[in-house]
Amino acid sequence: MMKQVYPEFQNCKKLLLFGGTFDPIHNGHLAIAKTVQETCGIDRVIFLPAGQPAHKDGKPVTPAPMRVKMLQLAVEKEPSFVVSLLDVEREGKTYTVDTLELIHSWTDSDTEIYFLVGADSIHDFPAWRQPEKILSLCELIAVDRPGYDTNTLLKEIQSLEQTYHGTIHYVKTEPMRISSSDIRKRAKRGAHIASMVPEAVAKLIKETKLYQDKPVQKALTKQEMITRLQDTLSVKRFIHTMGVAQEAVKLAKLYHEDETQAEIAGLLHDCAKDYPPALRDRLCKEYKVPLDEYLKSSPGLIHPFLGAEVAKREYHITDEAILSAIRYHTTGKPNMTTLEKIIFIADYIEPNRAPFPGLDEARKLAYTDLDETMVFMLEHTIAHVQEKSSVLHPLSVETLHYYQNAIKDKL
Numbered sequence: 429m430m431k432q433v434y435p436e437f438q439n440c441k442k443l444l445l446f447g448g449t450f451d452p453i454h455n456g457h458l459a460i461a462k463t464v465q466e467t468c469g470i471d472r473v474i475f476l477p478a479g480q481p482a483h484k485d486g487k488p489v490t491p492a493p494m495r496v497k498m499l500q501l502a503v504e505k506e507p508s509f510v511v512s513l514l515d516v517e518r519e520g521k522t523y524t525v526d527t528l529e530l531i532h533s534w535t536d537s538d539t540e541i542y543f544l545v546g547a548d549s550i551h552d553f554p555a556w557r558q559p560e561k562i563l564s565l566c567e568l569i570a571v572d573r574p575g576y577d578t579n580t581l582l583k584e585i586q587s588l589e590q591t592y593h594g595t596i597h598y599v600k601t602e603p604m605r606i607s608s609s610d611i612r613k614r615a616k617r618g619a620h621i622a623s624m625v626p627e628a629v630a631k632l633i634k635e636t637k638l639y640q641d642k643p644v645q646k647a648l649t650k651q652e653m654i655t656r657l658q659d660t661l662s663v664k665r666f667i668h669t670m671g672v673a674q675e676a677v678k679l680a681k682l683y684h685e686d687e688t689q690a691e692i693a694g695l696l697h698d699c700a701k702d703y704p705p706a707l708r709d710r711l712c713k714e715y716k717v718p719l720d721e722y723l724k725s726s727p728g729l730i731h732p733f734l735g736a737e738v739a740k741r742e743y744h745i746t747d748e749a750i751l752s753a754i755r756y757h758t759t760g761k762p763n764m765t766t767l768e769k770i771i772f773i774a775d776y777i778e779p780n781r782a783p784f785p786g787l788d789e790a791r792k793l794a795y796t797d798l799d800e801t802m803v804f805m806l807e808h809t810i811a812h813v814q815e816k817s818s819v820l821h822p823l824s825v826e827t828l829h830y831y832q833n834a835i836k837d838k839l
Contacts, residue, residue, distance in 0.1 A: 436510045437534045440472045444569070445531070446544045447476040447515070447524065451490045452633065453502045454611055454625045456604030460571055461509065463601045464544060468569065475499050475511045479522050492516040494638065501628040525558045528565040541566040542597075547576040550584050550596070563594025570596055574603040615639040619742045622714070623707045647744045653695050656743070661702050669698055671778035672771070679770045682795060686767070693753040693771045696743060700735040708734060715741060726819035732758045760806065760827035769798045776805050799838075802831045 437443060446461055453475075461473050477495050489495075496516060503509035514530065515522040528543070535541065543566045545553070550570045553559055562568075570585060572578065578600075585596045606624045614621050616639045622630040633639065648656070658666055673694030680690035700708065708730060712719060715737040723730050736755035739745045753771040756764065760772055777791045786808045793801040806828040813820045 433534050434512055434514050434531075436472070436474055436512050437531050437539075438536065440535075440539060442469060442471045442540045442542070443531075443535065444468070444470040444473045444542045444544055445476055445528075445566070446473055447478060447527070449489055449608070450475065450477050450495050450499055451608050452495065452498045452611060452625060452629060452638075454604075454606055454608060454629075455623075456606050458502060458506075458509075458626070460601050460604065461544070462506075464569055464571065464599050465508065467599050468542065468597070470542065471508065473509045475503065475509065476515050476527065477511070477513075479515045479518055479520075490638065494636075498625075498629045498632060501632060502626045504628070523557045525556070525562050525565070528562060532565050542569050543567070544569050544571065546571055547573040547581045550581060550588065551576075553588055554591075559588075560592040560594070563588075563592045563596075567595040567597060570598050571601040572603040574605060576603075612639045616641065617742070620707070620711055620714070622710055623704075647746070650691070650695070653692070653743060657695065657699065661698070665698060665702055667780050668778060669695060671780040672697055672774045675774035675778045676770050679774060679794065680767070683766055683770065683798065685770060689747065689750055689753075689767055690770055690774075692745065692747075693750045693757075693767065694774055696735065696739045696745065696750070697754050697757045697771055697775060698731065698735065699743070699754075700738045701731045703731075703734075711738070722819055722821045726821070729758060729819070729821055732756065756823075759821045759823040760802070761823050762826050762830035764802075764827070766798065769802060773798065773801050773805065799831050799834050803828065803835060806831070 444461070444464060446457070448457070450457065461475075464470065465473055477492065477499055478489075479492060496511060496513065499511045503511060515527055518526075524543070528541070531541065543562070545568055547570060550568075553568075556562065570581060572581070582598060585598060588594070589596055611621050611624050614624075615633050618640065621633065624630075625633070654670075657669060661669060673691050676690040676694035677687050679685075680687045700711070703711065705727065708727070711717070712730065712734055715734065717730070717734050717737055719730065719733075723733070732755055736751045739754055740751055745751060749765065749767055752765070753768045756768055757771045757775050761768075764772070773790075773794050777787065777794055781787060786804070790801060790805055790808075793804055806824060810820060810824060810828060813824075
């Protein structure tokens with residue numbers, strides 16, 4: 429037994445223990461802890477970062493001092509949230525039952541001890557070391573996990589209570605849609621994580637390059653791009669994206685443009701389209717995306733400008749021709765390159781588009797004259813926007829006038 433006593437477990441009526449590797453701590457952890465605290469009337473939430481957790485055998489874990497530092501930064505503004513070094517300072521593998529025995533010996537006799545677990549842990553609980561003893565030392569509080577059926581969870585709770593003669597509470601929470609492993613993967617490639625972890629934690633990870641083996645500079649392969657797009661786009665948007673890439677390659681071949689450039693621009697043209705508003709706004713600030721009054725009043729127009737920066741910083745595209753094609757694929761701009769026009773048009777006519785007035789004619793025009801297609805598409809798009817009384821970016825009007833004049837000059 430350890431001689432040292434940890435005061436954070438004393439002088440408290442209701443203690444909630446939240447154990448884990450916290451590699452790193454993220455907003456989902458904090459939100460769940462707060463929900464359980466408010467629901468159950470918890471006085472103090474103790475975060476217990478593991479030293480060398482038994483269930484992580486053979487898997488690399490960030491050194492404890494850094495995990496503790498991130499936790500401390502994450503909870504510094506929440507007085508009832510406390511980080512304990514108990515498991516970190518113990519030698520060897522840490523088991524929940526041993527931790528609870530120690531804590532139980534230090535708390536007052538009337539202290540109620542609760543231990544927070546996810547639905548997956550409830551399922552695996554019989555495999556834990558001395559489950560019956562664990563339930564004699566504390567009461568478990570089970571919370572939801574993504575993809576785990578609540579009815580199944582409740583049945584498992586009932587079965588465990590009968591088997592091990594303990595108490596397990598269920599608290600309905602918003603399942604965590606982010607995970608520490610996802611954050612590590614994003615941080616490793618230098619991608620954005622600020623919406624997933626507290627600001628101070630994100631800053632520390634970025635400054636220390638915590639999860640990066642080395643800076644990633646080489647552009648992703650086509651398959652890597654597709655895999656990442658599958659993770660960040662809705663199914664409908666992903667199908668559309670693949671259609672745009674396919675159409676862009678066909679047009680590039682017809683008009684003697686670089687097919688690889690066209691395919692990459694087609695794949696990445698909507699890479700920032702499905703970002704939640706909070707993430708979109710944060711990235712615009714971080715990546716210094718200039719937002720004029722039209723973009724601010726119509727956020728739906730922001731994604732191509734942000735998308736070019738995301739393609740550059742997260743997909744490591746350095747070809748300005750590709751980045752510009754992404755940037756102007758929605759508004760257009762005067763005097764576009766052939767590649768820019770191809771992406772603009774491919775986005776409009778890709779084969780997965782649901783039928784709408786003018787689509788068939790635009791598809792025919794695209795294979796005869798790009799400038800005429802630009803005029804046709806812009807006229808229809810501008811009329812549609814005006815009919816809906818939506819915000820029309822002046823670049824679209826300038827682009828239409830430019831190509832109307834370009835066609836006149838050809839005559």
